[in-house]
Amino acid sequence: MLMQRLVSKIQKTNAPIVVGLDPMMKFIPEHITQKAFAEYGETLEGAGEAIWQYNKGIIDAVYDLIPAVKPQIAMYEQFGVEGLKAYKKTLDYCKEKDLVIIGDIKRGDIGSTSAAYAVGHLGKVQVGSKTYAPFDEDFATVNPYLGTDGVKPFVDVCKEEDKGIIVLVKTSNPSSGEFQDRLMDGKPLYEWVGEKINEWGADTIDESGYSAVGAVVGATYPEVGKIMRKVMPKSYILVPGYGAQGGKGADLLHFFNEDGLGAIVNSSRGIIAAYQSPAYEKFGAQGYADASRQAVIDMREDIANALASR
């Protein structure tokens, strides 16, 4: 089952790490964009090709070190259909490398519409007498603003297809508290969402002991992590905001259970654009993928040290 597969991969790699495949043009080394533009021109197709080649280099360099990747679909969707082709190619390649794929799509709508997102991203869509799995991620991130009937269609598909969702609880951005922290009957909104996550995931718990309905809680809010770890004992917590957004290894402790499980930490630009930061600039643009590999190794050590220190 999916959660057991994720847990096994985390244990095997000793790396509760997700690499965020969030390509921005400014991250992509010139030798890659030049080659793509030479072939396709400075077009959306050229941008898609550059993104894909860039991703492929990173995936080849890090796939044996990590359990999972999290492509942020917005970074592809901004290039339209051509960008989404690169998204799909990236998903397919990650699947070939046996990585767990978290589609960071943050979708969520009324029931019938969420059902369409769910079949498109996690399930199968019917076309006449045939079925297809158009994107086929393992997990999708989901926005809870619309409440249970906007989330349930995703959960239904998860049960049918052995897939998972990760629901936004407390996001890593500076103004996340504007609505998420507001008290409702003495409890912040994020805690109400967390309690619903327990309900939504209740009958999706597999042999790992974790449910297929996880939660996003930002590394930038460790105190919230501490609370939410207790509120949602059966949910894996996806922790964005490590690295570039300011979260540090020591901040992550509260997100994990005693056994070192229960959380998986995302880093995007800290890994995929490592070569642009002072710590890894010695790799140079040509060595961007090696820089990413070293950044994963260092992140793994940072988290392991933090977990060992408690």
Added chain:
Amino acid sequence: MLMQRLVSKIQKTNAPIVVGLDPMMKFIPEHITQKAFAEYGETLEGAGEAIWQYNKGIIDAVYDLIPAVKPQIAMYEQFGVEGLKAYKKTLDYCKEKDLVIIGDIKRGDIGSTSAAYAVGHLGKVQVGSKTYAPFDEDFATVNPYLGTDGVKPFVDVCKEEDKGIIVLVKTSNPSSGEFQDRLMDGKPLYEWVGEKINEWGADTIDESGYSAVGAVVGATYPEVGKIMRKVMPKSYILVPGYGAQGGKGADLLHFFNEDGLGAIVNSSRGIIAAYQSPAYEKFGAQGYADASRQAVIDMREDIANALASR
């Protein structure tokens, strides 16, 4: 400017109506799917072709009656890249017909990610020395859960490009109240969001008197419409939930200002699948587009009667 353009079109058509282009396979007449499958097989490409031909028929039949359309991207995205090609074709065709396009994408993320969605859907993306407008909707719907820094990048692009956003406030689905209705310091979440909408849109008000930051409030909650009409006097309210979801003309009164402006009502399956309902079945599957036209005319009358009755 955009809001003036929308208001003028509403006044000219006397129809504060948006047609929701939310194609589901079960809505598409057999003669269209058969033709598409004959050409492309029962494939994702075939589904995309069927959707596009179905949409084209409806657009041709109703474009002179209405100011705006609202394609729901999920209904295309569920067919993967091929579905999104049909989405793009639909947008381009609606633009040719001079319709205002509301991309119902309900995106929203941390700042840098919302910026990517904003350029992809409303603005222009840079590729080397060139720029492209990949989707180029006029409006996009936005989910506010992440707070100001998740919404601001959309507003920035709106200002640059004369585009608009419509933020989820109180959605039309049955469980929307789960989080949206909860009281925070005595006010429901949707009202807090509404007040933020005033801030976000404050310097986007054009000669129409309306701001480029609108709000979604479901027809299924007329009492909320009454309150929110006062809370956000400068925002257009997009009202989903009319027709198939249960909202009626009389329920809509509260969403409009005294002058009959300030709201635009969406109907999706009630129009695009009209031929499948008892009231319009006489048109038959071959006449599905004519049925849609008649349904628009009837909806226009229903709303006009309701507005005249007050």
